[in-house]
Amino acid sequence: MTDVVVTGYGATTPLGGDAASTWDALLAGKSGVGITRGEFVEKFDLPVKISAQLAVEPTEVLPRVQARRMDRAEQVAMIAAREAWAHAGLAVEKGEEPKVDPERLAVVIGTGIGGVTTLLDQDDLLETGGLRKVSPLTVPMLMPNGPAAMVSLEVGARGGVHSPASACATGAEALAWAYRLLKAGEVDVVIAGGAEACISGLTVAGFVQARTLSQRNDDPEAASRPFDTKRDGFVLGEGAGIMVLERAEYAAARGATVHGRLAGIGLTSDAYHITGPDPEGTGQARAMVNAMRTAGISPSDVGHVNCHATSTVAGDVGETVAVRKAIGDHPVLTAPKSALGHLVGGAGAVEGIIAMLSVRDGIIPATRNLDELDPGVTLDVVSGEPRKMELSAAVNNSFGFGGHNASLVFTKV
Amino acid sequence: MADNAEILTGLAEIVEEVAGIDTAEVSADKSFVDDLDIDSLSMVEIAVQAEDKFGVKIPDEQLAELKTVGDAVDYISKNQ
Numbered sequence: 001m002t003d004v005v006v007t008g009y010g011a012t013t014p015l016g017g018d019a020a021s022t023w024d025a026l027l028a029g030k031s032g033v034g035i036t037r038g039e040f041v042e043k044f045d046l047p048v049k050i051s052a053q054l055a056v057e058p059t060e061v062l063p064r065v066q067a068r069r070m071d072r073a074e075q076v077a078m079i080a081a082r083e084a085w086a087h088a089g090l091a092v093e094k095g096e097e098p099k100v101d102p103e104r105l106a107v108v109i110g111t112g113i114g115g116v117t118t119l120l121d122q123d124d125l126l127e128t129g130g131l132r133k134v135s136p137l138t139v140p141m142l143m144p145n146g147p148a149a150m151v152s153l154e155v156g157a158r159g160g161v162h163s164p165a166s167a168c169a170t171g172a173e174a175l176a177w178a179y180r181l182l183k184a185g186e187v188d189v190v191i192a193g194g195a196e197a198c199i200s201g202l203t204v205a206g207f208v209q210a211r212t213l214s215q216r217n218d219d220p221e222a223a224s225r226p227f228d229t230k231r232d233g234f235v236l237g238e239g240a241g242i243m244v245l246e247r248a249e250y251a252a253a254r255g256a257t258v259h260g261r262l263a264g265i266g267l268t269s270d271a272y273h274i275t276g277p278d279p280e281g282t283g284q285a286r287a288m289v290n291a292m293r294t295a296g297i298s299p300s301d302v303g304h305v306n307c308h309a310t311s312t313v314a315g316d317v318g319e320t321v322a323v324r325k326a327i328g329d330h331p332v333l334t335a336p337k338s339a340l341g342h343l344v345g346g347a348g349a350v351e352g353i354i355a356m357l358s359v360r361d362g363i364i365p366a367t368r369n370l371d372e373l374d375p376g377v378t379l380d381v382v383s384g385e386p387r388k389m390e391l392s393a394a395v396n397n398s399f400g401f402g403g404h405n406a407s408l409v410f411t412k413v
Numbered sequence: 414m415a416d417n418a419e420i421l422t423g424l425a426e427i428v429e430e431v432a433g434i435d436t437a438e439v440s441a442d443k444s445f446v447d448d449l450d451i452d453s454l455s456m457v458e459i460a461v462q463a464e465d466k467f468g469v470k471i472p473d474e475q476l477a478e479l480k481t482v483g484d485a486v487d488y489i490s491k492n493q
Contacts, residue, residue, distance in 0.1 A: 066433075
């Protein structure tokens, strides 16, 4: 069966307005977390005053009229997709022939929550101004398939547009579905990933009430601290990550630069609790095992795990238990959410890019704020400085509310 | 009460805001759909903003009849 290769990638995140600046900031040990810009924190007297907001506002990048027709989640998807598409060498000028047969090109881009800020804003307009004030663009802006659909229009994809929704596993699941489409030979190229922009009064309040967010308001950059004994919850972030994935033969025929191989995937579910992970980590371990099996590699080949680790008390240690069960004690771990915050539906795709770059460039970014490793974690977690390490394969984990477990294996070309 | 020239200027500003079309392009003879490439969703936005700006009502069945910018100017002029 065909291999699946990565020929382009793009991102917009709290660390940078594109993939390169995000990667550089991550390696430099910077944090994307700060005091939340927005009136809602004060208005509702929310106990969480910090978040990881975008480094570059989408309206600074997108043409004004295009931006006003899109929800913020759609805007970040569009920005990351354009970067990835150009990076893959597939962008064309308006009126030029497309470089990929549109019917052999698919889009798989998901979001965890969808256009929630549009939903809330338009509901306010309905309440205060009545029907006439509601935008005719409300539905296309709030629908969860909006980011994928917008990108399909941009690149002219007619081979199917799909929008998985699996909360915080969405971005990784999207890459996994792209892998399946390519392996099945249904299309030649897929533009895939995840996008989220849901930092609003209601979502923050909801996460606060679920007791999941860090309240370290006095030191925002230290708030996201996966695996550290003093972690107290995750930091809500926003952004998008998009990859261009191709059948290896197709990429080779067009002479594309290949950055890595999405060698295997594992998608499993817990059926245990709607938000809490199975403490045995069975479903997570099965996702990793399935990803290694589909990649045709053994646990000893996996030198690194790019962890989901969000900085919640229960989740982080559980994941390491699952890693030990599935792979063993040897993989070196890192937790990029320590710097990025938690990009919800965007997280798995941005972190997939990071894991792939770690394999390509032989360097693992450090986990920020790891002052004292939780005694429940017996694995080697990179902290302080990035670690140079030759890697033949890395696993990237993403797990989501609802019991979704997604693991991806990236290997060297 | 705005005269026809003022209505055209005001309408052109709305079209620029909603659809990003330069105000100089928005002349009386232009068709919203065929010349200015404005879709049905944007037409609804333009109509709502025009209602507010000129104090007119533009019912849906009337909106469908306003093919050109000149049609809209005439309708607003007669109904404001």
